[in-house]
Amino acid sequence: MLADVQKALDAFKQRDITRVFLVACGGSSSLMYSSKYVLDRESENIDSYLYSSNEFLHRNPKKLNEKSLVILCSHFGKTPETVEAALFARDKGALTVGLTFDGDSPLAKAVEHVIVYDDRESASYLNESSAIMLELVFGLLAAKEGNGKFMDLISSLEDLRSLIDIEKAKFLPLAQELAKSYKNEKVIYTMGSGANYGIAYWFAICILMEMQWIHSHAIHAGEYFHGPFEVLDKNVPFIVLLGLDETRPLEERSLEFTQNYGERVIVLDAKALNLTTIADSVKGYIAPFALQALLRQFADELAKERNHPLSTRRYMWKVPY
């Protein structure tokens, strides 16, 4: 585990913390959904909120105060709303922790505790931003409520990279086949629930919309039957995620319906992956990381088939906004 993470956890022990605010934008926000799920499922007393940075600033939650922990994330550490949110939270007396890839970035300077993550594929999964999010919340719950899953989490994350590498190698031929099959689609929906919803959202808005200019929407599997499912026909593509958390029955129900009436369904099922060294106590929370790695591999192949590199943008970092 990174020394930066340990320092933040030490700081948690010194503070009375009654609420956690998870604040970021886009992809950085999406990786916080599973932490929110953990806090809802596991915490006896600590309330939690997840906001897009500019919504957080303007909503100005009245309960944000010196007993609040605000965790922020921005890859390059330059997202203006997120930097401003950090300063705003500090001004309210909250304890601030910022995750970023760049230790010299504005976000790194704005927060009390910066954690510089390392998401190179050669690095331990322990040092990935999404993993650090879980380390922070389970560390908090250990310190404040005696939650005992922290060590299970750490040992599970230590093994995760090698498990994921094996699964990616197995998945590659299917990813290539799916990329060929879906390369001309104009709309692709994603679907998930619980700890998985964040990666469904990430794939929809960061990969499909941002990096491939394909129309998309992350449909919550529990909401599907209350409106969205009416768009389904044989030709409408869906990516359905099946996780290992307690909401899996929602995903299974949505998948069954989609397979009954649709013919363009991609299923990524965490049960089909070898995650045997992941502790049962945290398996549901970690499964999204494995699914995300496969989704990313599919994205790479899709980009190749479409001759549309994932780095292509028409507006982002190019025009004022």
Added chain:
Amino acid sequence: MLADVQKALDAFKQRDITRVFLVACGGSSSLMYSSKYVLDRESENIDSYLYSSNEFLHRNPKKLNEKSLVILCSHFGKTPETVEAALFARDKGALTVGLTFDGDSPLAKAVEHVIVYDDRESASYLNESSAIMLELVFGLLAAKEGNGKFMDLISSLEDLRSLIDIEKAKFLPLAQELAKSYKNEKVIYTMGSGANYGIAYWFAICILMEMQWIHSHAIHAGEYFHGPFEVLDKNVPFIVLLGLDETRPLEERSLEFTQNYGERVIVLDAKALNLTTIADSVKGYIAPFALQALLRQFADELAKERNHPLSTRRYMWKVPY
């Protein structure tokens, strides 16, 4: 105000309430987003959560207990997940309030306090489900924290129907024109933030996806620049909502960009509406109701132009799911 609402408010006074859970599916859930916004903005101590019913059940929030208030809604009162959520919450000792159109429905029987709303266009806006949601949360905040906006809310809602009727009459020609212009679109996005996000979500999933089989997604205006905006080109249609709450700058920024690079933008701006009798203290929370009425009118005209009645379904209430 309905006697049912008063009875629920009386019950709030008798109970220690530290958390509010807003639980429903689809359109019934969408009308709770502005109540969550109110609780975040206005409440000093009461924490709040919003879940789709089946997510609530399976997530099983650990902090749900006898000090929780759970507000549920289902129009016909038959949504199985929502009925089950009510029983689940009661079993945890929570105080349950259920909004429904049918006082004999399973939801009405499952909750401790049923509120039978009246959303006929002839009824006072006070008795609409979305208005009752605000009455409940402001009544709760009056009882527990001395929040003084409850009477402003009530007097503002009393006048709202007539204001909305005038605005609808003014909007009708434009609604008809827009319906003609957008009738062949395959994808239409909606966008909003703050108190407005719920109606952006409602229009996307209930009107466009469910009732018109048009692809859609409610994009949060604060998330737009962190992925979704890359799908924008001249021909991609957006409906951008401008409300009167504190997050309006997010909506304005998104609109400006969309109008710069897009040519298919529908703007519904609450500032252009005559809401003079609505109290300033609650205007931001009530503005979504007026915008929703205009959206509904646009939906009616769109359905006519497309020869696709809003009541048409292929799956809902027709096949098992």
